[in-house]
Amino acid sequence: MNAPAQSPAQLPVQLPESIRVFERGWLSSNNVLLVDETRAALVDTGYATHAAQTVALVRHALGTRALDLIVNTHLHSDHCGGNAQLQAAWPCETRIPARSAAVVRDWDETRLTFRATGQTCERFGFTGTLVPGERLALGGFEWEVIGAPGHDPDSVMLYAAGPRLLISADALWEHGFGVIFPELDGESGFAEQQAVLETIAKLDVRIVIPGHGAPFANVETALERAFSRLAWLRADPARNARNALKVLIVFKLLEVRTMTLATLDTMLDDAAAMRAAASQLAPRHAWRALLGELTAELAKSGALVLNGERIEAPALAA
Structure with a gap:
């Protein structure tokens, strides 16, 4: 049986050859592999129970080459659960959001989100941090680190103006965004999510690589859905x-x-x-x-x- 014809919005987007997305289902976030002449980097590493699979995916993609760098957009368990096994497989650098550095350094389980969500994550270390406004060279492009509080107060996104790509993590999906966790504890999160969506709307974005789901090009439509959903949540925080x-x-x-x-x-x-x-x-x-x-x-x-x-x-x- 032939597959049904896809509308233009459903057709797979074309990414640069230096960027490969391992689209994962729950429990893991997507993993974004960026490879150039100087280094191979992986953005986000999936959940702990999928860590061996993550290592296998990266090893297969890189062949004899080593993984040089892990970048975590934020430290929810589905985005950093493969860190420890990847670090064991390769002596790679690891960069995490600067605001999360102290809790990871001390492995403060009262402030890390793993126990709070009933989830697990093997302990990992880091070699550097990510600060909004700084720039990274990954996959042959320059990426700006952009703060993305809302879903998680420490989260960041990565934006490359040249190819007009946004690695949005859980700040924007094709059909929504991640749970606004700060609001559960009585802290502000809706306003921050609104500001992040407004920031994305001001960027010149051709393709979004989300934390979950396939990369997509219908950015304006996705933003309209996200703004509408956020307004609906804010109207009744329950x-x-x-x-x-x-x-x-x-x-x-x-x-x-x-x-x-x-x-x-x-x-x-x-x-x-x-x-x-x-x-x-x-x-x-x-x-x-x-x-x-x-x-x-x-x-x-x-x-x-x-x-x-x-x-x-x-x-x-x-």
Whole structure:
């Protein structure tokens, strides 16, 4: 059977030969490999349980060449979970957002996001930082580091004016953006996300390489969707909390494949981000009912399977 014809908006975009995107499904973010005569760099490294696969993808792409540099746009577990294994495979430099340096240096688990989201990340080190306004030479192009708080207060994007490319991480996807996590803790995040979207709108961007999903060229349409979604979230912050809790439930379930509602209920007490989201939606005594409601909605959408008190990830495609 022939595949259906694609509209122009759906056709794969053409990236420079020096840039390759490993488009990953959940649990991992996309990995962007940039190779030139001087070095090979990887932007973002996926989730810990996919780390061996990330190493294999990079090794296959580079052949006998070494990976010289890791760049992390931000330190959520799906963007830096492969750091440790990549560092073990190659003696590469690693650069992280400057605002995250202290917590990584001390491996402060109360301030790192991994435990707060019920996720894992093997400890890694870093050799340098990324400061908004500085420039990096990657893949034969000059990239400007742009601050991108909102989804994460420390996050950055990379913009290359020559080829008009933006590595947007979770600040802009083709159909939205990442959860606005600061708002779960009562901190400002919506205003920062608004400012980031406005910054992107002022850039001359031909192609966006997002943290999740395929690279896309319909930038104006994506921005319109993102501005609309942000306005919808700001009108009722509980929507952001509800979305966050659903995302974190599905993420954990995709990792462990099956768990009970009782286990999930216990996670709400242990994982600060999940607890904060639940607290915005219901009092503690009503969390079990809240989980029942949310998992029923997720089951209806096909994101999980309900089997009595047990919830399961959908069967993997053959």
